[in-house]
Amino acid sequence: MSINPSGWKPEMGADETAEVVTFTGNRALMLEEPLLFEYSDFGDTGVDFPPAPVVAPRLGGLDRNRPIGLPGLSEPQAVRHYTRLSRQNYAIDLGLFPLGSCTMKHNPRLNEKMARLPGFGDIHPLAPVSTVQGAFELIDLVGTWLKTLTGMKAVAMSPKAGAHGELCGLLAIRSALEARGDARSVVLVPESAHGTNPATAAFCGYVVENIPATAEGRVDLEALKARLGPDIACMMITNPNTCGLFERDMIAISEAVHAAGALVYCDGANFNAIVGRVRPGDLGIDAMHINLHKTFSTPHGGGGPGSGPVVFSEALAPFAPLPFVEQQSDGSFILVEEETAGDYHAQSFGRMAAFHGQMGMFVRAAAYMLSHGADGLRQVAEDAVLNANYILRRLDDVLDAPFGKSGPCMHEALFSDDGFPEGFSTIDVAKGLIDEGFHPMTMYFPLVVHGAMLIEPTETEGKAGIDQFIGALRSVAERARAGDVSLKAAPHFAPRRRLDETLAARKPVLAWKEPVQAEAAE
Numbered sequence: 403m404s405i406n407p408s409g410w411k412p413e414m415g416a417d418e419t420a421e422v423v424t425f426t427g428n429r430a431l432m433l434e435e436p437l438l439f440e441y442s443d444f445g446d447t448g449v450d451f452p453p454a455p456v457v458a459p460r461l462g463g464l465d466r467n468r469p470i471g472l473p474g475l476s477e478p479q480a481v482r483h484y485t486r487l488s489r490q491n492y493a494i495d496l497g498l499f500p501l502g503s504c505t506m507k508h509n510p511r512l513n514e515k516m517a518r519l520p521g522f523g524d525i526h527p528l529a530p531v532s533t534v535q536g537a538f539e540l541i542d543l544v545g546t547w548l549k550t551l552t553g554m555k556a557v558a559m560s561p562k563a564g565a566h567g568e569l570c571g572l573l574a575i576r577s578a579l580e581a582r583g584d585a586r587s588v589v590l591v592p593e594s595a596h597g598t599n600p601a602t603a604a605f606c607g608y609v610v611e612n613i614p615a616t617a618e619g620r621v622d623l624e625a626l627k628a629r630l631g632p633d634i635a636c637m638m639i640t641n642p643n644t645c646g647l648f649e650r651d652m653i654a655i656s657e658a659v660h661a662a663g664a665l666v667y668c669d670g671a672n673f674n675a676i677v678g679r680v681r682p683g684d685l686g687i688d689a690m691h692i693n694l695h696k697t698f699s700t701p702h703g704g705g706g707p708g709s710g711p712v713v714f715s716e717a718l719a720p721f722a723p724l725p726f727v728e729q730q731s732d733g734s735f736i737l738v739e740e741e742t743a744g745d746y747h748a749q750s751f752g753r754m755a756a757f758h759g760q761m762g763m764f765v766r767a768a769a770y771m772l773s774h775g776a777d778g779l780r781q782v783a784e785d786a787v788l789n790a791n792y793i794l795r796r797l798d799d800v801l802d803a804p805f806g807k808s809g810p811c812m813h814e815a816l817f818s819d820d821g822f823p824e825g826f827s828t829i830d831v832a833k834g835l836i837d838e839g840f841h842p843m844t845m846y847f848p849l850v851v852h853g854a855m856l857i858e859p860t861e862t863e864g865k866a867g868i869d870q871f872i873g874a875l876r877s878v879a880e881r882a883r884a885g886d887v888s889l890k891a892a893p894h895f896a897p898r899r900r901l902d903e904t905l906a907a908r909k910p911v912l913a914w915k916e917p918v919q920a921e922a923a924e
């Protein structure tokens with residue numbers, strides 16, 4: 403079979419390479435790769451199976467009675483397919499990944515080595531507790547560090563991502579309010595919140611209301627106070643917020659929320675900026691998730707595994723989910739479950755997951771914490787903030803920094819497309835950055851800023867790398883400001899030219915070709 407069965411030919415820009423079209427569609431080491439469904443051999447297989455025995459139907463008529471049209475591939479085809487695709491991917495191991503809010507930091511290889519130790523990697527969640535004491539000790543160690551770093555009373559390790567942690571926190575808050583006979587109906591969320599915040603509140607059955615931001619990019623305390631009342635269950639707040647600013651009024655916000663009988667949920671996805679410097683427990687927060695896959699390294703993105711432990715204040719601790727690991731007075735570890743939970747935990751709202759959570763993420767987080775130590779973790783926050791401020795100040799003459807006058811930013815620098823000529827927007831800058839060999843920054847988020855560009859270098863980037871990124875972004879921003887039309891056609895050098903993103907979203911072509919042969923074989 404041919405390597406390029408769909409006959410795809412690279413679309414060339416109006417440059418001097420326009421005439422050069424290769425037979426394969428490949429451009430030197432940039433290899434074209436069709437979809438699996440475009441490999442035309444549905445009969446191929448990497449393994450020789452004996453013919454299936456004929457058996458009587460046993461599924462009450464649900465039996466599959468025709469081929470399902472999955473492409474057949476030999477082993478080399480499968481390996482090459484994914485290897486070729488992986489070469490077209492951008493990754494943190496290739497370069498700076500400036501996605502704001504995502505905290506895409508380098509994941510030390512030590513973490514990977516530890517996570518793959520058979521004693522951690524090969525254990526089963528149903529293994530007898532006496533045989534996995536070391537794993538329990540590690541879960542307890544990470545939990546203890548999270549409680550220490552946040553100054554909070556309890557921790558739930560089982561939530562599997564930030565959004566899952568938000569759900570865990572809000573379920574605990576709802577249980578606490580219901581336990582006092584005061585179920586409330588409204589959750590307040592700042593305008594700049596990450597989309598998971600209102601989504602979580604709505605999923606829990608709450609009405610979501612926005613609290614506006616001040617001109618300097620922080621929660622409007624007076625607007626919040628004006629809205630607080632007996633129907634408010636909780637305020638969900640992100641600190642540092644998604645504009646990259648520390649919410650300086652946090653204690654006053656918590657006091658006002660508590661005075662109104664409501665609870666404070668903190669979205670702790672940005673903990674990277676304050677770890678070792680600020681303890682959210684001292685700011686009056688009742689529940690906060692921590693994205694282990696952001697603050698404590700661990701590769702993420704592309705749907706890769708995450709982990710979102712939630713820390714709780716004294717008021718919410720009894721409502722935290724089960725099961726959890728607890729150390730006994732003899733030093734051994736037990737699992738506190740529904741049957742073994744004492745009166746204190748009888749109010750637990752239930753389970754977030756079948757078992758303990760993401761063991762591999764716990765091991766990576768533990769390796770990261772232990773290798774940094776207390777002073778190292780504090781330096782993480784300091785370096786992340788320093789790097790972001792360096793970017794903010796080196797670029798604010800070519801890009802509008804809407805909150806540049808609100809003081810230093812935290813771990814991410816926020817720019818807008820203000821000042822671009824008609825027809826130019828953030829997307830053009832993003833596509834220009836691809837030509838420069840960088841993954842684009844977060845675009846059009848937070849929504850409170852027009853054409854937002856949210857840039858987070860993290861602490862793992864050194865000055866030379868950041869200077870190169872700044873140089874690239876300056877150049878692209880200057881082209882945008884000058885109305886350089888070539889930028890509108892970027893990327894010029896990527897495996898694909900600019901896509902019609904609206905068409906791709908509205909009319910996705912999920913399989914290029916109907917599996918005709920599979921039907922015919924029926």
Ligand SMILES: *Cc1c(COP(=O)(O)O)cnc(C)c1O
Nearest residue numbers: 503563564565596598669671708
């Ligand atoms: C990443 C992020 C989330 C969601 O976390 P996931 O682990 O992706 O579910 C929520 N809020 C903010 C501010 C984030 O950056």
